[in-house]
Amino acid sequence: MTVNGSWRRAARGAGLLGDDGSIASTIFAEMSALAARTGAINLGQGFPDEDGPTEVLNAAIAAIRDGENQYPPGIGIRDLREAIVEHQERFYGLRFDPDREVLVTAGATEALAATLLALLEPGDEVVTFEPFYDAYGALIGLADGIHRTVPLRLPDFQPDLDELRASVTDRTRIILVNTPHNPTGTVLSNEVLQTIIELAHRHDAIVVTDEVYEHLTFGPPHVPIATLPGARERTISISSGGKTFNTTGWKIGWLTAPTELVTAVLAVKQFLTYVNGAPFQPAIAAGLRLPREYFTGIADNLRVKKDLLSDGLRTAGFDVSPSAGTYFVVADAAPLGYRDAVKFCLALPDLAGVVAVPLSAFCKDDYADSTASLVRFAFCKRIDVLERAAAQLADIRR
Numbered sequence: 001m002t003v004n005g006s007w008r009r010a011a012r013g014a015g016l017l018g019d020d021g022s023i024a025s026t027i028f029a030e031m032s033a034l035a036a037r038t039g040a041i042n043l044g045q046g047f048p049d050e051d052g053p054t055e056v057l058n059a060a061i062a063a064i065r066d067g068e069n070q071y072p073p074g075i076g077i078r079d080l081r082e083a084i085v086e087h088q089e090r091f092y093g094l095r096f097d098p099d100r101e102v103l104v105t106a107g108a109t110e111a112l113a114a115t116l117l118a119l120l121e122p123g124d125e126v127v128t129f130e131p132f133y134d135a136y137g138a139l140i141g142l143a144d145g146i147h148r149t150v151p152l153r154l155p156d157f158q159p160d161l162d163e164l165r166a167s168v169t170d171r172t173r174i175i176l177v178n179t180p181h182n183p184t185g186t187v188l189s190n191e192v193l194q195t196i197i198e199l200a201h202r203h204d205a206i207v208v209t210d211e212v213y214e215h216l217t218f219g220p221p222h223v224p225i226a227t228l229p230g231a232r233e234r235t236i237s238i239s240s241g242g243k244t245f246n247t248t249g250w251k252i253g254w255l256t257a258p259t260e261l262v263t264a265v266l267a268v269k270q271f272l273t274y275v276n277g278a279p280f281q282p283a284i285a286a287g288l289r290l291p292r293e294y295f296t297g298i299a300d301n302l303r304v305k306k307d308l309l310s311d312g313l314r315t316a317g318f319d320v321s322p323s324a325g326t327y328f329v330v331a332d333a334a335p336l337g338y339r340d341a342v343k344f345c346l347a348l349p350d351l352a353g354v355v356a357v358p359l360s361a362f363c364k365d366d367y368a369d370s371t372a373s374l375v376r377f378a379f380c381k382r383i384d385v386l387e388r389a390a391a392q393l394a395d396i397r398r
Contacts, residue, residue, distance in 0.1 A: 010371040016249070026134065027361040031345060040349035041381075041389045044308075045356040048328045048380045052246035052287070053294065059286040060250075061176055063279035072278045074252065074270050076104020083285035084254050088237075091295075092227050102261040103266055106276040107251035108212045108240040109135055114269035115208055115236055115255070116143040116174070124173035129159055131362030131371065133182050133210070137373050143174070153368055154321060154374075157186035157330075161195050167200040175199065180213040180325030182224060183362050183376040187220045187324040190228075197231045206261070207235040212243050212253075215295045217325035218303045226256070236261055243327070244298065250280040302379070304328070311381040312390025316352075318375075327380040330359060334373040336396060341375050352392045 035042035051057060075081065088094040097101055105111040112135065120126070122144035128136050130149035140147045148160045150167045168175060175196055200207050204262060207225055214222045215382035226235040229238040255265065279319035282336050302346040310329050340342040341358035346352055359374035379386060 013323045027342075027357060031355050031357055031389070034346070035355040037137055038353070039353075040353045040355045041385060041392070042355045043377045043379070043381065043389060044345075044355045046378045046380060047248045048246040048327075048347070049382055050246060053290065055290060056245050056247065056283050056287040060279050060283035063282045064259045068279045068282065070278060072104075072275050073283055074275055075099075075266065076102070077276075077278075077281045077290075080104055080252075080285040080288075083288040084256065087288045088132045088256060090292075094224070094226055094256070095261075096256045097259070101256055102267065102311040103255050103257075103262050104229075104271040104281060105253045105255065106267060107137055107239070107242065108210060108238050108253040110269065110272055110313065111240075111252075111253050111255045111390075112136070112144070112176075112210065112266075113139050114265045114272055115238070116140060116145065118268040119206060119224060119261075120145040120173055123171075125169070125171045126176055127172055128176045129178065130364065130367050131183050131359055133178060134362060135178060137364075146171075147364075148172070149364065149367070151370070152181070152184055152186065153370065154162050154332075157181065157184040158189055159192060161192070161220040163293065164195055165199060165330050168203055168205065170203050172199075172203050174208050176210070176220060178207045179212040180211075180217055181328050182213065183359060184330055185321070185323030185326050186207045186326050187222065189220075190223060193225050193228060196225065197228055200234055203229060205234075205310070206309050207231060207308065208239045209235060211237060211239045215244050215300055215327040216299055217329070218299065218306060219324050222313055222325070233258055236265070241287055244286045244295070245284065247284070249278070250277055250284070251314060252280050252284045254279050297381040305381070305383065308383065308386050309377060309390060312393055313377065314384070315390070316393040316396050323379075327378050328376050330337075331375050331377060332373050333375055339373050341371070341373050342389055345375060351396050352389075354389050354392055 031044040065291045081102040084102050085096045085098045120143040125146045125148050126140045127148045129152050148167050150164050209225050226232045226237050236255050236257040237256045242248035286344045310320050313331045317336045321330040323329040333344045345356050345358050356377045359371040
């Protein structure tokens with residue numbers, strides 16, 4: 001039997017394919033299983049352990065009771081599309097047509113998948129920053145694209161602009177930008193964003209942005225690339241409700257873009273999930289219309305958690321990189337005598353009853369050495385959980 005090789009390219013891109021051709025588990029699955037097996041505090045996987053706002057939860061319950069349980073429109077219910085348009089204008093001054101320039105998806109991951117599958121031809125290049133969210137490599141491989149990366153390095157995880165310019169060429173079809181950035185917690189500077197726009201015009205590339213942490217910043221504000229001069233007409237902006245409303249399991253995402261790009265992505269998306277989350281769509285619409293104070297409040301709340309865990313890590317002896325956004329903070333285990341973050345993370349449940357993820361899991365092999373001792377911790381947990389984790393991590397030095 002002959003099997004198309006696309007799944008192999010996707011599996012390689014995600015680091016799932018073993019040397020013998022078998023499908024291996026990801027480091028994330030391995031670490032979560034380790035947490036479950038040992039009873040350790042799971043600071044490896046980025047999901048909150050508290051529910052979102054009651055207005056959003058109650059809207060979903062009401063939608064279920066009101067019978068909104070069948071297929072919604074393929075582009076998403078109109079109320080959610082209108083709420084997305086209102087959100088983009090309220091926060092960023094961006095105006096979109098809810099009928100032609102908005103598409104609701106099964107989370108941001110489906111939006112990314114449909115976009116890459118729609119826009120890439122075999123051999124087209126996609127430039128991302130590295131470390132990168134693990135789905136990027138897999139989806140680029142699935143679309144028969146070629147993945148080029150620009151490294152983000154300590155101390156601030158901002159890219160070198162000359163390296164960025166050298167990576168984008170006439171072979172580049174898409175520049176895929178994630179800011180606020182998972183896993184490093186950096187927020188890309190305006191200079192970097194302006195350079196991306198210049199390169200996109202020079203090489204006729206499309207900019208695709210992953211902005212799921214858009215409201216979770218702790219200092220520098222999130223600036224959507226689409227707001228900058230010359231960007232909107234060639235940018236697909238992707239976000240979701242999961243991180244903003246603590247509803248990661250609902251998988252309600254969306255993209256906004258010029259009509260011709262939305263049409264191209266929809267042509268693929270309709271054969272992936274077709275539609276999803278009928279009763280959750282009006283709930284996310286309700287969330288997007290919450291007062292501005294809600295959005296500043298979630299960032300302020302998360303900042304407290306970030307500071308609590310970061311201080312605990314420093315007390316334990318880690319070097320800690322400042323996190324400007326997202327759920328995550330990166331810490332260097334080398335000062336504790338651990339040069340291999342993979343081995344360190346495997347030992348951490350016994351050392352401190354905590355689970356984390358090595359940063360090298362977000363890197364290609366040729367870049368992993370530069371992140372060898374770096375570890376990503378998630379702080380999107382309850383205060384009491386983070387206090388317990390910080391106290392247990394302090395025992396490493398004893």
